Amino acid sequence: MGKEKAIVLLSGGMDSATLLWLAKRDFGKVWALSFNYGQRHAVELRYAEELARMAEVEEHIVVEIPIYRSLKGSALTDEEVEVPKEDYPQDSPPITTVPMRNLNFLAIAAAFADSLGITTLGIGVHALDTPYPDCRPEFITAAEAAINASSILTAKEKMRIHVWAPFLGMSKRDIALLGKELGVPYEKTYSCYEGTEPPCGECPTCRQREEALREIYP
Template identity: 65%
Template sequence: MKSIIVLLSGGIDSAVLLWLSKREYERVLALSFDYGQKHKVELKYAKELAKIAGVEHIIVELPSLKGIKGSALLEGGPEVPSEEYHKDTPPITTVPMRNLIFLAIAGAYADAYEIDTIGIAVHSLDSPYPDCRPEFISAAESALTCGSTLSAKRKVRLKVYAPFLGMTKRDIVSLGVSLGVPFEKTYSCYRGTEPPCGECATCRQREEALKSILL
């Protein structure tokens, strides 16, 4: 059976990936992380999205990330800024090694559930985060394959499915529309307020992408 673990944050990109995976795979398991993020409210949205999509959903608790200092995305860190990101500099909202940590844990679930593919909704074109780059994804896939018991048993690669590499946010929203993604059930604000602040970079990116497609 063609199976995938999808990293689901509750935002637009991972919601589109979830719906795309539902179309492409027979078995889908969604994985979300409670890692000390200020916008922990996103987990409520992730749960609802997984329910609507009709897929199994696991929320993994990672209390240790709260001790990593300096990221505006984590509780106790600096304030989430309103300015746009600079294209070539990792922003203050970077959580060091976040995608590597998430992929490593997903790899452990992949071994335990005997699922050989992990889906991640990174898009490099307009993202300044180092762990969203294609070279990171390809290196992570190699590392996961080397460390995987499933891979050793079956002599296959543990694949990292990142279909949005090279796509813009607008492309992703456009795909989501064709897949029937319920965007109103997604959440993007890094400040974690309800309703969303409308000022932080992720709120503005979301607004722009949705407006360009849906209006």
């Protein structure tokens, strides 16, 4: 892909870090985009900053979305809702879902793409994320269609913006295996929903992470 440019959504967790390293391998210029949306685990932003620095991105942009603080009901942004310790429910979106999060993130990434002339938006959603509606393949397809329908680049330059989600069919373990190959510094990533240091070790994302890394870095 050589000279092409990409923006990667970077939370500071292991999936988005792996995506950033993959983007650095496959694209000429890479930007990282992180969000402060009032998440309980805003500490992840410090990790994102360090990862972006290590990956030598063109620029690490941090966008504030304070409105999420005033929305009730998500364990990630509402102080009154506890982070669950059990696995995700199979049939309904987990309490850790943040409404429209990825739609907002991709819309903002697309705004940067339009202004910077970037045609690839990378997002690290994967197979274990499917309980979240905005992490499913049908969402990615629909978001890409909406972005192209509203893009200046698309309208003016006849360019297509691609929502790049290479981990859609991959498990967390597959991602960790790829990351090992790419030399992702997993010790510099942060995944816990509680936002504590050290991580709680009990929330679903802590456990998924631990399971994925255990076999690969025994």
